[in-house]
Amino acid sequence: MVISGDADGDGLLNAFDDCPYAPENYNKFQDTDGCPDLISDNRYSYDSDGDGIIDNLDWCPNQPENYNGFQDTDGCPDSSVSTLDSDLDGIPNVSDSCPFEPETYNQFQDTDGCPDSVDGVLSGYTFPDSDGDGIEDRWDACIDEPENFNGFLDEDGCPDTPGISKSALLDSDYDGIPDEMDLCPTIGERYNGFQDEDGCPDTVPYVSTGDADFDGVKDNVDQCPQSRETYNKFQDLDGCPDSLADGLSTYDSDGDGIVDNLDLCPTQPETYNGFQDTDGCPDSSVSTLDSDLDGIIDISDACPLEPETYNYYQDEDGCPDSIGTVTSSYSFPDADGDGIDDRWDSCLDEQENFNGYLDWDGCPDELAAASTTPTRFDSDGDGFYDSIDSCPTNPETWNKYNDDDGCPDIAPEQQRFVHDDDLDDIINDEDLCPLDPEDFDGDRDTDGCPDN
Structure with a gap:
């Protein structure tokens, strides 16, 4: 749809107007955005060239006054007028009573700029020229360095090369900031109280x-x-x-801080519980994680990285220990005798065939290359292979309730809109461990966390 109207009547079509319902006030400040600006009406107070003389009183509103004592109220730059010396007598025309006749310098009225005599005696006085470049010291900006007279700024008394001057007095844009310090030497500073020292025009x-x-x-x-x-x-x-070109590279649908193209579960937020926190998926299995493989899950294991010895002494704490020299001979059951404990064996009554393919699951299987059907088939596409899926044709619902059985289910709630994800009867808002159920052993049973 093309929007061609002008709702606020400021002359800018709605399609290009940042404030389509508030008219532009046209005060030379961001006049193309279509928004009213917090600057008073510039017909009376705006100063385009920033020289302190408002535009309606400035004869040169786009060229700043240089304030050199000559016509400083007209708003126009007049750098040449203050130094112009038509008769070359060293007295600028603005102070010379005889601008076209040179002063004689005979120590009689030598400041009026007019030729004169005292009893016919003429002065032989000359002004000093320290560097001997023919430019008197009073006009020489570099009194200890001779002018090189190359047709570029030969009147300043400084050696220079075309385009670059050593004269500290050169101010090409007449903004009062010497070129050597001016970031914009050919564009006058706009004195508006904002970065007025950089020499560049700018906008508040x-x-x-x-x-x-x-x-x-x-x-x-x-x-x-x-x-x-x-x-x-x-x-x-x-x-x-x-x-965002296509929303795939940086979009984060579930808002978990992991962008969709790196998130294995782009519509389910990561739980950030210290278990696989970079995959972007909620981790219900953290409650069954057993890092040291001693059969005691980490959340209940006082030594989660060191296996329990099982010697009938504090066998439930998950830590290795001994009584005298007696150590445990306990071993976990292995019903099918394939060397994989029943606790890890997905096929308790079938032995693993150890053919280099999925040898860790405890099930006999066939190499993919020797089979015409997938060996890890997932009929319902819920991420659980049929061999370990309790409901192989019905997908898991992923609602943080029995999410590891592969079956659809409905998580019970304590009350509407108040959830208890770990089903320990302590609602999430009051539960310090909302994903790990309280074990109610008489020790801090109100915090919602399992206690060792």
Whole structure:
């Protein structure tokens, strides 16, 4: 749809107007954005060239006055007038009573600029020229370095090369900032109280506590105050619209901080519980993780990285220990005798055939290369292979309730909108371990965490 109207009547079509319902006030400050600006009406107070003389009184509103004592109220630069010396007598025309006749310098009225005599005696006085370049010291900007007379700034008394001057007095743009210190030597500074020392024209930044683009981000912290935030879970606090080509590279559908193209579960947020926190999936299996393979899960294991010795002495704490010299001879059952404990064996009554393919699951299997059917078939596509899926034709619902059995189910709730993910009768808001159930052993039974 093409928007061609102009709702606020400011001359800018809605399609190009950042504030389509608030008219532009045209005060020479951001006049193309279509928004009213917090600057008074420039017909009476704006100063385009920043020379301190407002435009309606400035004869040269786009060229700054150089304030050299000559016609400083007209607003026009007049650098040549202050140093012009038509008769070359060393007295500028502005102070010379006889600008076209040179002063005689006979110590009689030598400051009026007119030739004169005292009883016919003429002065032989000459002004000093320390560097001997023919330019008197009073006019020489470099009194200890002779002018090289190359047709470029030969009147300043400084050696120079075309385009580059050593003269500290050179000010090409007449903004009062010498070129050597001027970041914009050919463009006059706009004296508006904002970075007036850099020599460049600039615009006062737009500062407001309002919300010009109505995106909910206040202008004083909005990096794009005239363009609305897109709110796509990518840098939503900067106030700028974000250019996401296809949404796949940086979009984060579940808002878990892992972008979709790296998230194995892009619509289910990561639980961040210290178990596989980079895969982007909620980890219900953390409650059964057993790092030291001693049969005691980590959340109940006082020594999760050291296996229990099973010598009938504190066998439930998960730590290796001994009574005298007696150690445990306990071993976990292995019903099919394939060397894989029943606790890890997916096929308790069938032996693993150890052919280099899935030898860890305890089930006999056939090499993929020797089979015409997939050896890890997943009929319902829920991520659980049929061999370990309790409901191979009905997909798991992934609701943090029995998510490891492969069956669809409905998680009970303590009350509507108040969830208890670990089903220990302590709601998530009050549960310090919302994914690990309380064991109710009389020790801190109200915190919702299992106790060792």
